[in-house]
Amino acid sequence: MDMTQQLTHEEARRQAKVIVDQMTIDEKIGQIKYEAPAIDRLNIPEYNYWNEALHGVARAGVATVFPQAIGLAATFDDHLINEIADVIGTEVRAKYNEFTKHEDRDIYKGLTFWSPNVNIFRDPRWGRGHETYGEDPFLTSKFGVAFIKGLQGQAKYLKLAATAKHFAVHSGPEGLRHGFDAVVSDKDLYETYLPAFKAAVEEADVESIMTAYNAVDGVPASVSEMLLKDILHDKWSFEGHVVSDYMAPEDVHENHKYTKDAAETMGLAIKAGLNLVAGHIEQSLHEALDRDLVTEEEITNAVISLYATRVRLGMFANDNEYDAIPYEANDTKAHNNLSELAAEKSFVLLKNDGVLPLRKETMEAIAVVGPNAHSEIALLGNYFGTPSRSYTILEGIQERLGDDVRVHYSNGSGLFQDHAAEPLAKADERESEAVIAAEHSDVIVVVLGLDSTIEGEEGDAGNSQGAGDKPNLSLPGRQRQLLERLLAVGKPVVVLLASGSSLQLDGLENHPNLRAIMQIWYPGARGGLAVADVLFGAVSPSGKLPVTFYKNTDNLPAFEDYNMAGRTYRYMTDEALYPFGYGLTYSSVALSDLQVKSYEDTATVTATIQNIGNFDTDEVVQVYVKDLESEFAVPNAQLKGFKRVYLGKGAKQTITFDLRPQDFEVFDAQGRNFIDSDRFEISVGVSQPDARSIALTGVQPLQTELSLAGSQTTH
Known part of the structure; x- marks a missing residue:
C-alpha cells in the first residue's frame, strides 16, 4: 500500500486530542508513565509502552531469533534487514492479537518498540556496540531507515511504532552512563553522532525517539532543549513522541545533579519535549504544576503525542488489517x-x-x-x-x-x-x-x-x-x-x-x-x-x-573521549588488523569499466564486477568518496554506497550508484554542512581503498578523480 495512504500525524493528533480532552489532569499525568494505567470510564485499557525488537520479538516468549544487529549490519544488505523487520512486525502482531484477547497487556506485549539502536560504535570497548549497526554513520543510517520502515509498514495504520535510540552521543562507558557528560564538538555531533537519527526522522518517519542516559555538553539528554526542541522538532520536524531511557529522568537530579528534585526534572523534561517517562517520577508533575514549573497545556500536549501514536497504530480503530494476523504467523x-x-x-x-x-x-x-x-x-x-x-x-x-x-x-x-x-x-x-x-x-x-x-x-x-x-x-x-x-x-x-x-x-x-x-x-x-x-x-x-578490527587499544583515545580523531576507519591513521568493509569469499572477482558522470552536485557511478573464481558467491560492491580539497574533510575516504550482488561462476554484472549532494558535503566547526570542494576521489571495490584492505583481498579498487563540473571515465 502506498505510503500516502497512511494515517497522517495531523489526523492522528486530531483524533488523539478528542480522547485526551476528556481526561482529568490526574489521568493525564498517569498516562505519561510507560506503564499507563487503564481509564475505565473512557474505556481505555492499560498499556505498557516498553517492548523490544532489536533482532526479533524479545522477551515475549517464543519468536524467531535473527542474528544480532551487528551481524545484520555485516550483511551490507539493507533490503534483507527491511524484510527481517517486516517479519518481526508480523510476529509481534500475531502475538499481540492473542495477548489482548486474553487481556494480557503486560510489559513486552505491546506495539511500541524501543528499537533500533542507531548509536555509533565509536570505541571497540563499548559493551553495547553489538546492538548497533557499526561505526559508520552512512551504513547505520541506511540500516536504521530500512529497519524502521520494515517495522512500521506501509498500510493505513502502523504495523509497529519503532523507536530510534539513544538520542544522542551515547556509546559508553557503561559503568558511567547514569552521570556521564559526553563533551562533543559541533562538527563531530553533526558529522558522526546525529546523521542516523536525522535519517530515521526525515527518511523513515520514525514514530518515537528515546533519550540517552548521559548528558551532552553539560545538559542531560532527557531535559536538553538543544536536542529535543532545537534539533529534533525545529530542524528535523519530528512529529512522533519522545520517551526517556529507563530511569533516565531520575538520573537528572540523582546522578547528574542538574536539577534539585524530581519536580524540577519533570518540568524541564516536558518543556524540552519529553512525552513519556520510562521510570517512576511522573507523579512529580503535580508538584511541578503547583510550583509553576510546567503548565497543564504542556502536559496535555505530551499526552496527545502519546495517544497520536496509539491512534496511528489503529488501537482505537475497527478497520485495522493487522488485527487479522493469526497466531500461526509467529515463528514459522x-x-x-x-x-x-x-x-x-x-x-x-x-x-x-x-x-x-x-x-x-x-x-x-x-x-x-x-x-x-x-x-x-x-x-x-x-x-x-x-x-x-x-x-x-x-x-x-x-x-x-x-x-x-x-x-x-x-x-x-x-x-x-x-x-x-x-x-x-x-x-x-x-x-x-x-x-x-x-x-x-x-x-x-x-x-x-x-x-x-x-x-x-x-x-x-x-x-x-x-x-x-x-x-x-x-x-x-x-x-x-x-x-x-x-x-x-x-x-x-x-x-x-x-x-x-x-x-x-x-x-x-x-x-x-x-x-x-x-x-x-x-x-x-x-x-x-x-x-x-x-x-x-x-x-x-x-x-x-x-x-574496524584494531590491532590493540594502545593508540586509541581514552574511552571517555568523544572526539572522533583517531577513531574508526574514517579518522584512524594506524593500520587496522582487519579494516571496516573487509571480508573474503570463496571466489575471486575482477572489477572494470568504472564510469563517473556528474550533474551539478550529484553523480552517477557505474562499474562492472565479474566472478572469475570457481565458486558461486554474493559480493558487496562498495563506493567510497574522499574530498581532496576542503579543510573540513574527514581524513580518509568515506562509504557512500554499497550493493550486494549474486554472481555465479563467470557471471558479470554492471552496477550503478547514485551519489547525492550530501555525499559530497563536509561539516565545519559549527556543524554546518555544505559542499566545499570541486575535486573528489571516487573508489569502487569490494573493500575500502586503503593499503591494508588491498593487501588482504588482492583486489585493487577502481579509482578516478571527479570534478562536480564535469565527468571522468577510467578503465
Whole structure:
C-alpha cells in the first residue's frame, strides 16, 4: 500500500486530542508513565509502552531469533534487514492479537518498540556496540531507515511504532552512563553522532525517539532543549513522541545533579519535549504544576503525542488489517529460514589459507572445541526472544555431517572463568581433553570469543571488567592458552569468533597452523546450521566488517573521549588488523569499466564486477568518496554506497550508484554542512581503498578523480 495512504500525524493528533480532552489532569499525568494505567470510564485499557525488537520479538516468549544487529549490519544488505523487520512486525502482531484477547497487556506485549539502536560504535570497548549497526554513520543510517520502515509498514495504520535510540552521543562507558557528560564538538555531533537519527526522522518517519542516559555538553539528554526542541522538532520536524531511557529522568537530579528534585526534572523534561517517562517520577508533575514549573497545556500536549501514536497504530480503530494476523504467523518455518539466510550472509571470512571450504569426503573426524562451540547464549546476543529450536555450532555441524564424519567435542575452557567444569581442579583442567579431540581429528574447528554475559549492557552483563565493557581486545580467560595448545597439535585449525565486537588473537593470527578465521557474531537461533553450511561449502561467506578490527587499544583515545580523531576507519591513521568493509569469499572477482558522470552536485557511478573464481558467491560492491580539497574533510575516504550482488561462476554484472549532494558535503566547526570542494576521489571495490584492505583481498579498487563540473571515465 502506498505510503500516502497512511494515517497522517495531523489526523492522528486530531483524533488523539478528542480522547485526551476528556481526561482529568490526574489521568493525564498517569498516562505519561510507560506503564499507563487503564481509564475505565473512557474505556481505555492499560498499556505498557516498553517492548523490544532489536533482532526479533524479545522477551515475549517464543519468536524467531535473527542474528544480532551487528551481524545484520555485516550483511551490507539493507533490503534483507527491511524484510527481517517486516517479519518481526508480523510476529509481534500475531502475538499481540492473542495477548489482548486474553487481556494480557503486560510489559513486552505491546506495539511500541524501543528499537533500533542507531548509536555509533565509536570505541571497540563499548559493551553495547553489538546492538548497533557499526561505526559508520552512512551504513547505520541506511540500516536504521530500512529497519524502521520494515517495522512500521506501509498500510493505513502502523504495523509497529519503532523507536530510534539513544538520542544522542551515547556509546559508553557503561559503568558511567547514569552521570556521564559526553563533551562533543559541533562538527563531530553533526558529522558522526546525529546523521542516523536525522535519517530515521526525515527518511523513515520514525514514530518515537528515546533519550540517552548521559548528558551532552553539560545538559542531560532527557531535559536538553538543544536536542529535543532545537534539533529534533525545529530542524528535523519530528512529529512522533519522545520517551526517556529507563530511569533516565531520575538520573537528572540523582546522578547528574542538574536539577534539585524530581519536580524540577519533570518540568524541564516536558518543556524540552519529553512525552513519556520510562521510570517512576511522573507523579512529580503535580508538584511541578503547583510550583509553576510546567503548565497543564504542556502536559496535555505530551499526552496527545502519546495517544497520536496509539491512534496511528489503529488501537482505537475497527478497520485495522493487522488485527487479522493469526497466531500461526509467529515463528514459522519461512521466518526461521530467513534467520538462517541472514546468518550465512553475516559471516565475515577474515583469513583463509586454502582450508575452507572443508570437504567432508576427505576427512574421517573433525574436532569442534571451545567455550562457544556448544553455547546457546553465544547464538543470541542480547534483547532476544525464546527460540523454539536452536542449533549451537556443534549441533549444526553434527546435523550437517550426520554419520559421514565423526565429530569430537570438548569445550576446552570456560569463556572467561578459569575453571570449565570442576572448581577443585586446575585452571587448565579441560584443555587436555580438547587436545586429545584435536589429535584424533583431521581438522580442528575452535569456537572462541565472548557472549552477552560479559559483553553487554550495564546491569545485564555479569562481568566485573567494566559493567559490560571490554578492558581490551584480547580473548578473555584461558582462551588464548587453549588456542596455543591446539595450534601445537599440528593439524589445520579454523577459528570461529563469536562476538559482537572486534577481537584480536595477540599475534596468533599469523600462526602457520591457523588456516582460517571467520567472524560469526551472535548468529541467531539457526546459527549453527548456517556456520556448518558455510564451513562445508554449501554457500560462500560474503559478509563485510561494519567495524574496524584494531590491532590493540594502545593508540586509541581514552574511552571517555568523544572526539572522533583517531577513531574508526574514517579518522584512524594506524593500520587496522582487519579494516571496516573487509571480508573474503570463496571466489575471486575482477572489477572494470568504472564510469563517473556528474550533474551539478550529484553523480552517477557505474562499474562492472565479474566472478572469475570457481565458486558461486554474493559480493558487496562498495563506493567510497574522499574530498581532496576542503579543510573540513574527514581524513580518509568515506562509504557512500554499497550493493550486494549474486554472481555465479563467470557471471558479470554492471552496477550503478547514485551519489547525492550530501555525499559530497563536509561539516565545519559549527556543524554546518555544505559542499566545499570541486575535486573528489571516487573508489569502487569490494573493500575500502586503503593499503591494508588491498593487501588482504588482492583486489585493487577502481579509482578516478571527479570534478562536480564535469565527468571522468577510467578503465
